[in-house]
Amino acid sequence: MTAAVRVEHVTKRFGDLVALDDVSLEVEEGGVLGVIGYSGAGKSTLVRLMNGLEQPTTGRVLVGDAEISALPERELRRVRRDIGMIFQQFNLFRARTVAGNVAYPLRVAGVSRTERDARVARVLDFVGLLDKAHAHPEQLSGGQKQRVGIARALATSPRLLLADEATSALDPETTADVLALLKRVNRELGITIVLITHEMEAVKAVAQQVVVMEAGRIVERGSLVDVFSAPATPAAARFVRSVLHDRPTGATLDRLRSAHRGRLVTVRVADRPGFTATVSDAFAKRRLSNELVFGGISELGDRSVGALTYALDGPGAAVDEALAELRGAGIAVEEEAAG
Amino acid sequence: MNGFLADLPTYLTAIGQTLFIVLVSLVVAGALGLVLGVALAVTRRGGLLSNPVLFAVLNVVVNIVRPIPFVIFVIAIAPVTIGVLGTYLGPAAATFALSLAAAFAVSRIVEQSLVAVDPGVLEAARAAGASPLRTIATVLIPEGLGPLILGYTFLFVGIVDMSAQVGLIGGGGLGDFAVTYGSQRYDWPVVYITVATIIVLVQIGQLVGNRLARLALRR
Ligand SMILES: Nc1ncnc2c1ncn2[C@@H]1O[C@H](COP(=O)(O)OP(=O)(O)O)[C@@H](O)[C@H]1O
Ligand SMILES: [Mg+2]
Secondary structure (H helix, E strand, O other): OOOOEEEEEEEEEEOOEEEEEEEEEEEOOOOEEEEEOOOOOOHHHHHHHHOOOOOOOEEEEEEOOEEHHHOOHHHHHHHHOOEEEEOOOOOOOOOOOHHHHHHHHHHHOOOOHHHHHHHHHHHHHHOOOHHHOOOOHHHOOHHHHHHHHHHHHHOOOOOEEEEEOOOOOOOHHHHHHHHHHHHHHHHHHOOEEEEEEOOHHHHHHHOOEEEEEEOOEEEEEEEHHHHHHOOOOHHHHHHHHHHHOOOOOHHHHHHHHHHOOOEEEEEEOOOOOOHHHHHHHHHHOOOOEEEEEEEEEEEEOOEEEEEEEEEEEOOHHHHHHHHHHHHHOOOOEEEOOOO | OHHHHHOHHHHHHHHHHHHHHHHHHHHHHHHHHHHHHHHHHHHOOOOOOOOHHHHHHHHHHHHHHOOOOHHHHHHHOHHHHHHHHOOOOHHHHHHHHHHHHHHHHHHHHHHHHHHOOOHHHHHHHHHOOOOHHHHHHHHHHHHOHHHHHHHHHHHHHHHHHHHHHHHHHHHOHHHHHHHHHHHHHOOHHHHHHHHHHHHHHHHHHHHHHHHHHHHHHOO
16 A cells, blocks of 8 residues: 655755754555644644655655655646645635635636536535635634635645644634544545644644654654653653643742652553552552642543652652552653752 | 916817826836836745846846936936937827836835735645746735735826926926926916826826725725
């Protein structure tokens, strides 16, 4: 089976700056890949290689059978008609109506007028904006604008949809609507999606596979649940922590330390029956004072991930014993380093 | 003032000449300036047809020509005008010189209007598979239309101004009329009637431009 997208050892330089450093990945046909990482990690550059808006300095990019990185601009234009793209700022044409925006890629593709009208109506209906066909973009809310962006991207019935921070300019409620729509695009239309984001909500809701990027490299990859419940690299752990908000850092950590006696210990939530009982038993039977001072648990797919931070006070040896018992039971435990 | 009634046919002819000069120059300068302004906007680094060398050349040419005072420009290109039209006097010659000068002036206004267009929409067109030329025609210019129309309104006012100046050097039109039949005969009412006519002309142009711009911007 051919992958929908294949990136092979791609490096991209802008002058001296290395935006992508030996990046390889595959997106399976019909899948949703979430690309996450902080701003400047190289996510947008990566996605722009997939429709040839940028060309790699070295390496290859393939979409279906087309070798994007080897095609001249003329050929690329034809390939781009089969790849939809949506943007953080929507990038709608203000001079055109909603229908005019959606019809634009069809005009470019030379689709006849009757066929065009039919397809515009069909995709506008799919995104639930048929009644806004004659409105102008500035009359729409942010969420509606992005739905028009999605309709425009779907007009030519592409196989692949590239979404660069598609929900980052929206409020949480609207974000959820747009994410639900993207999920339908994937499930009902079978379109492969590459979703770039720095937001937990977006990956969580739509992605099946995840890659974590940092400083132009992919530092971690795997299924959504695996990466979030057990990040293997410090970089991924840092990102996961910052989006899950389940571990105290910086000022919060300092405040907790001065407000509580004893050692601060973080236990990673294990999704299994009796987890909390195991933890509290280990503390109680050694008569350790244990206070839950910080924590967060999120639902990911059908699993819970997160961490709980306790302030443990008692004899040092007893604390060490309790931690050893938890580790023995397969529960990840980390002590928050002294400040 | 009694003189004015006698000169009424000349006055009407002068209005006709001014309208001819202004409208033809507006169209010719508008078209030339649009081409030049689009070229300036798209050839700059990072533009749709980025070409730093061509941009540098165009930029220098516009920078050299544009600041030349109009009256001096008309005299300076008189040999060219004579070469093309056989004379440097009269409305046709005035129109020729004026169109050239105004084209350079408006090219900067066009450039500024287009450079202000959100690069995101150009990227959306590119991602949809549009070629650069198609993007210029179907996205860049339509998206910059509001400011462009205001720019052309400004051009219209400027051309009325310049048309009066060519009048002073034998170009015909209202400027010529105001001097020949007004100030040179110390017939001040004729001068003021001419001034009023020009004011009305400019007001009408400004009004139409503002309306059109508002339509394009939907405000
Ligand atoms: N066209 C460009 N010219 C120069 N530098 C660029 C360009 N595009 C991106 N970069 C740089 O490449 C790095 C990665 O950018 P980007 O892919 O936009 O990251 P992200 O989308 O993860 O925030 C950044 O340092 C950015 O400044
Ligand atoms: Mg980005």
